[in-house]
Amino acid sequence: xxxxxxxxxSFGPNDVVVLPRHWSGRWxxxxxxxxxxxxxxxxxVPAGADGVVRAVVAPAWPHFGAPLHEGTIYDGGHTRVGVAxxxxxxxxxxxxxxxxxxxxxxxFLWILDGVLFLTNADGSSRRCxxxxxxxxxxxxxxxx
Numbered sequence: 001x002x003x004x005x006x007x008x009x010s011f012g013p014n015d016v017v018v019l020p021r022h023w024s025g026r027w028x029x030x031x032x033x034x035x036x037x038x039x040x041x042x043x044x045v046p047a048g049a050d051g052v053v054r055a056v057v058a059p060a061w062p063h064f065g066a067p068l069h070e071g072t073i074y075d076g077g078h079t080r081v082g083v084a085x086x087x088x089x090x091x092x093x094x095x096x097x098x099x100x101x102x103x104x105x106x107x108f109l110w111i112l113d114g115v116l117f118l119t120n121a122d123g124s125s126r127r128c129x130x131x132x133x134x135x136x137x138x139x140x141x142x143x144x
Contacts, residue, residue: 002026090143107136119143
């Protein structure tokens with residue numbers, strides 16, 4: 001991607017690209033790609049000292065297939081992106097939980113490896129495998 005002032009940001013597989021609100025520039029695609037994208041409406045992001053809102057590019061992890069450790073990839077205040085390996089077992093998503101597993105916020109899950117079941121409060125469930133995505137809307141309760 002290239003910011004409006006000509007600053008170029010190269011990226012490749014497994015990188016996270018964040019284009020903040022009011023970003024302007026070009027996104028040139030050199031070859032066919034698959035991407036996961038999220039649009040989040042948020043308050044204005046203060047621009048840098050030069051007034052240009054710049055793209056942010058960061059590696060999601062050193063290389064795909066490496067052992068993943070829990071961590072935040074991007075934190076924009078109202079939006080966070082991270083990686084979290086889960087050990088076998090269940091995690092409750094409820095109003096009583098704090099942090100990521102609180103039912104107060106919506107969650108987007110992209111299963112990178114393994115298998116998990118999303119179990120709704122009514123007992124119905126869905127099997128998710130590598131490559132699947134799921135959105136848990138704010139207020140959703142159940143087990144992951």
